[in-house]
Amino acid sequence: MVNAVIGISSISLSTEEAELIKKYTPYGVILFKRNCENEKQVQELNQSIKDICPECKIFIDQEGGRVARLRKPNFNEFPAAATFDTEATVYENYFKMGEYLKFLKFDINCAPVADLFFPFADNIIGDRSFGDNVEKVSLFARAAAQGLIDSGIIPVIKHIPGHGRALVDSHLELPVIKEGLTVLEKTDFAVFKNLKDLPIAMTAHIIYTALDPINPITISKKAIDYLRNELEFKGLIISDDINMKALKGSLSSLTKEIFNAGCDLVLHCNGNLEEIKEVLRSLTEASLQQ
Numbered sequence: 001m002v003n004a005v006i007g008i009s010s011i012s013l014s015t016e017e018a019e020l021i022k023k024y025t026p027y028g029v030i031l032f033k034r035n036c037e038n039e040k041q042v043q044e045l046n047q048s049i050k051d052i053c054p055e056c057k058i059f060i061d062q063e064g065g066r067v068a069r070l071r072k073p074n075f076n077e078f079p080a081a082a083t084f085d086t087e088a089t090v091y092e093n094y095f096k097m098g099e100y101l102k103f104l105k106f107d108i109n110c111a112p113v114a115d116l117f118f119p120f121a122d123n124i125i126g127d128r129s130f131g132d133n134v135e136k137v138s139l140f141a142r143a144a145a146q147g148l149i150d151s152g153i154i155p156v157i158k159h160i161p162g163h164g165r166a167l168v169d170s171h172l173e174l175p176v177i178k179e180g181l182t183v184l185e186k187t188d189f190a191v192f193k194n195l196k197d198l199p200i201a202m203t204a205h206i207i208y209t210a211l212d213p214i215n216p217i218t219i220s221k222k223a224i225d226y227l228r229n230e231l232e233f234k235g236l237i238i239s240d241d242i243n244m245k246a247l248k249g250s251l252s253s254l255t256k257e258i259f260n261a262g263c264d265l266v267l268h269c270n271g272n273l274e275e276i277k278e279v280l281r282s283l284t285e286a287s288l289q290q
Helices: 015-024 039-052 087-103 134-150 181-186 188-194 221-229 251-261 273-289
Strands: 002-007 026-031 057-060 062-064 154-160 200-203 236-241 265-268
Touching: 002 273, 015 026, 015 039, 015 273, 026 039, 026 265, 039 057, 062 087, 087 134, 134 154, 134 188, 154 236, 181 188, 221 251, 251 265, 251 273, 265 273
Parallel strands: 002 026, 002 265, 026 057, 154 200, 200 236, 236 265
Antiparallel strands: none
16 A cells, blocks of 8 residues: 555546556545535445545545535535534534535545634634634544544544644745744644544644744654654644645655655645656655665
8 A cells, every 4th residue: 555645637537547546555535626526426436446445545625614625506515613612513513524424435534624723824724723722622623523533534633733823825835933832832732732642634834943944844854753752643644735835846756755754644636647656656665765
C-alpha cells in the first residue's frame, strides 16, 4: 500500500485510474464536487473503487456549510460549525452526517475543523470554526468527531496545530504566524492536544516561527516531532492538499519532504493523472529509501 490519498477526475473511474489504483493500492481516494452527481452514482463509484482495492478508504471533505462536496438538490446538506450552541446538537448533526456518508459508501470524512476563530484573521476559517474559546472548541470538535465515529465514519480533525490565526489563505499563499509558543500552547495548540487520541489529523500549511522559522508544518520534521511529542498526537497525520500554493517545489520533491518530515499520508486532490503518477512514484521511492 502507498501512503497517499488521491483525487480522481470525474464521476466514474477511467481505465487509467483503475489501473493505477490496482497497481499502487493507495491508502485512500478522495471525492470532490466534480465526482458527485447523485446518490446512486456516488454509491456505484465508491463500490467500483472498493472492488478494485478493498483496503482503499474512500474520503470526502464534508464539513457542512461552505465546505461541502455534496450539495442540494441531489444530496443532503448540513450546517456550518459556527451555527451550533450545544454539544448535543453538534453530536446529533455529525452522527446524521456520518449515517448519510455511510449510506453513500464513504469511510472517512475530513471534519471537524478544530481551529479557533480569530476575528482579525483571513476568512478561510471563519464559520468553519466552532468558536474562539479553547474549552468550547475542544468539546464541540470532540462531539463532532464522536458523532462521526458512532455512525461508522472516521473523522479527520483539522488543521493541526491550528489555522485560525492565519492572515492569508493557505490555498493561495503561505501564512506565517509569529505568535510565541507560550500563547500558542494555551490557545490554538491546546485544542489539538485535547483531541490527541483521535484517529487522524490534517496538517496546516503554515509556518509557525515558534516551531520552525523556515518550513511550514507539513514539511517540517521539527514541527511534526512537536505534534507527536508535545501535543502527543498518536493517530495518523495527513498533509493538507499538496497542490495548495502555500507549498513550493515540484510534486516529487514535496511528496518526499512531506513523507520524510513524518507525515503518514500525502494528500493530492485535483485528479490530474500525470501528477498522481508522480506522487505515487515519489512515495514509493521515499518508502524504499527508509
